[in-house]
Amino acid sequence: MDLKGSLVDTNLRIFPSNNLLDYIKTLPINNDVPINIARLVKGKTYEAKSKHDLDEEVKIPVHLNSKDVENLNKIKAVIKIDDKAEDIVEEEPETEKEPVTAEKKEEIPITAEKTEEEGTDKDSLNKDSEKDDSMEKSMEIEEDEVEDELYLTTSDIDWLYTHLQNQKKKGTENVPYLHTLLEGSDIKTPRNQRIKRNPVLEARCVKLRAQQEAREYRKMTKSVDNVRLRFPEDTISYQMKQLNRQLIAIGQFLISIFAGFLFGFRGVEWMVGNLDFGFRLLLGVMCALVIALAEIYFLAKKLNEELNIPETTQLGGPPKFADGRHNNYEYEPKVPSKAIDKEHQD
Amino acid sequence: MSGTIQDADTPSVTEASELLDKIVLKQLHLMEEKMRCELNIESSIKNGSIHLAKSRYIMGQSAVSTARLPTESSADFSASTVCETVEEDGIKQIKVIENEAENIVNPLRWFGVLVPQNMHKAQNIFQNTINFIVECVNVQVQLQTNLKYIEMLRQYINSVN
Known part of the structure; x- marks a missing residue:
């Protein structure tokens, strides 16, 4: 009979794959690095020495410019031609497809106000509540496990992207692409807070x-x-x-x-x-x-x-x-x- | 297959990869935006429902109930708000437009002529929620097209390599 609270923060949690972790560990850690990335490298107890203002950072805009759109259209045409040539009819389903980057999308249920169940069959109600309890417990355990792990947020990924772009501009060789780094990472949506019903x-x-x-x-x-x-x-x-x-x-x-x-x-x-x-x-x-x-x-x-x-x-x-x-x-x-x-x- | 790709005007692998980077990053941001939109919808529907509940408390249980809603046998009326699809930057977007048809029914009339103020408030809130929902749908559409793009770009990169 517990109610689900609204989401408090809407930040995604990105649990890095080993690939990404390995790359992050090669980064030089200084005060410019976002705290989450620094913690991944130095351990959980790492604290930033000086408060770092993310807003001051010059961010490379992620909007697609006209050239990008043009390229996209070209690629689209090429891929379409390929498909026809090989007679592979790959129809994109309308529903969300699991992307290859293994992004896990979980449906975020909109917490509707749960109407109080007024069941007359008390036995089944009790059973239901027991079932709910066990489910909640398992979910709580899951949540606890999740809480312990370190994760990145989208702003960290933003920073990583900027960092990679800067590296490329400097002419450093073998700069990996962001999408190859993100491959295999788990992306989790935040969970709703559970509000316990007051027993009184x-x-x-x-x-x-x-x-x-x-x-x-x-x-x-x-x-x-x-x-x-x-x-x-x-x-x-x-x-x-x-x-x-x-x-x-x-x-x-x-x-x-x-x-x-x-x-x-x-x-x-x-x-x-x-x-x-x-x-x-x-x-x-x-x-x-x-x-x-x-x-x-x-x-x-x-x-x-x-x-x-x-x-x-x-x-x-x-x-x-x-x-x-x-x-x-x-x-x-x-x-x-x-x-x-x-x-x-x- | 390789013949078409080696053309001079097709983008190179690096370009495609950078494009993929951008789209992946954008996807992350869109996912967060969608959650925010859903949060907006949730809170406004909650507010509207509370106002409805208040008006139900004022007017009585039978005065505000599903029994007052039109049934299948009642006269037809057209929707007061309709959506139309607009194409912007190659992305389909949905826009809300007011319907100007003649036989629009004010839903408040179903519950009586002199309805409490809360009912009007609830109506306004629910009407606003339509905008949030449309916003959410637009984000969802973008998410889906981006997924297609990601798939496509990966195919492209793989085929070139």
């Missing part, structure tokens, strides 16, 4: 759900239970209360109509000055009529309502938390089934 909340949810179910059950079985069949409706207090409610509603209706009539009959006269008696009567009746029309709607609504008395009997649900047994923050999955059993004995 969980216990409370279980309790509330059990109570809700018990209430529904009582309502359902009311017509077959001899004891409760006539219970609230046949008591005098229930009848009195019902009577009271309806009398009050009618009283309010009458008072507001009378007030409306008075307004038309006297109020208007006080405001405007002397008026004819017949006209005043007409005004009063009209006001009262308008108000009555509006009031009838509310009266009908009110009289239509059923009086429901909240049940005073103890409903099912796990025992209160006051007894200290639940204060040790342990989720007990057996509680709901117990609660329902109890309800049936009622």
Whole structure:
């Protein structure tokens, strides 16, 4: 029942292959080298001596210029021709293909808000949660393992690319290409953080759900239970209360109509000055009529309502938390089934 | 095979390799951008859903529910937002355009005439989310074309060597 949190940082983690590691180890380590690369060489505990500003670095833009696009088109044409000549129909699938550089793409699930499962089958729910638990555990272990390893980020690769380009410009021989270095490296997408459900909340949810179910059950079985069949409706207090409610509603209706009539009959006269008696009567009746029309709607609504008395009997649900047994923050999955059993004995 | 490649105007291996470098690097950046886009979508959908939930709380359960949505038998209406494909720099991109058709329905009307303010907010947020989604799709398209390019360049380099 754990929720998945949103991603916190969206940086890719690149776990270098041995090939790349070997190359990185030949790099001279100074303060210009990004910390992740330096750590790969010097070990985990390496700290940069001076704070290095990555922004100041002159980055070679990775945008394809027009010449690149031209070359791409040429290569495209060549490859197409080759394919035709050799009659190899290699249709590129629409879906993502595993690139040859062994880039592992994992689908990042968009964390939708998980709606709370309201399963009535408690056994299967428990099994599910057990399964989830085991899966989570294995995933956690995996994550822990991953945490221990050193990795590069995209900005490090950027730096590496710039470095390689600079080397080439200086005329150093045998400068490897970035794609050959990256071959075989693992690229991992960051994982969602798992948010543990608060056990207190969980216990409370279980309790509330059990109570809700018990209430529904009582309502359902009311017509077959001899004891409760006539219970609230046949008591005098229930009848009195019902009577009271309806009398009050009618009283309010009458008072507001009378007030409306008075307004038309006297109020208007006080405001405007002397008026004819017949006209005043007409005004009063009209006001009262308008108000009555509006009031009838509310009266009908009110009289239509059923009086429901909240049940005073103890409903099912796990025992209160006051007894200290639940204060040790342990989720007990057996509680709901117990609660329902109890309800049936009622 | 080699006859076509040895032509003077075809790019050399070094050029192709450098191109491949660039594309690989770009691919990495695009992957990160896609994650950021998805994060945007996620957060705005969450916000919109919360506003919807608030309006449901205000108006009542039955007033804001799936029962209010149009069914198959209800009258047809056209989408208020449509997308069209544009080609830019050899890359297909999707653009959002407002639909100017006559029979556009305001979805808020399904839930009543006087809907709470939260409903309007939710509508705005969801409309904004369309832009995020289109952005995400564009990145995805670029990722796919780049994958094709990587494949192609590798084939090319291998065939030349």
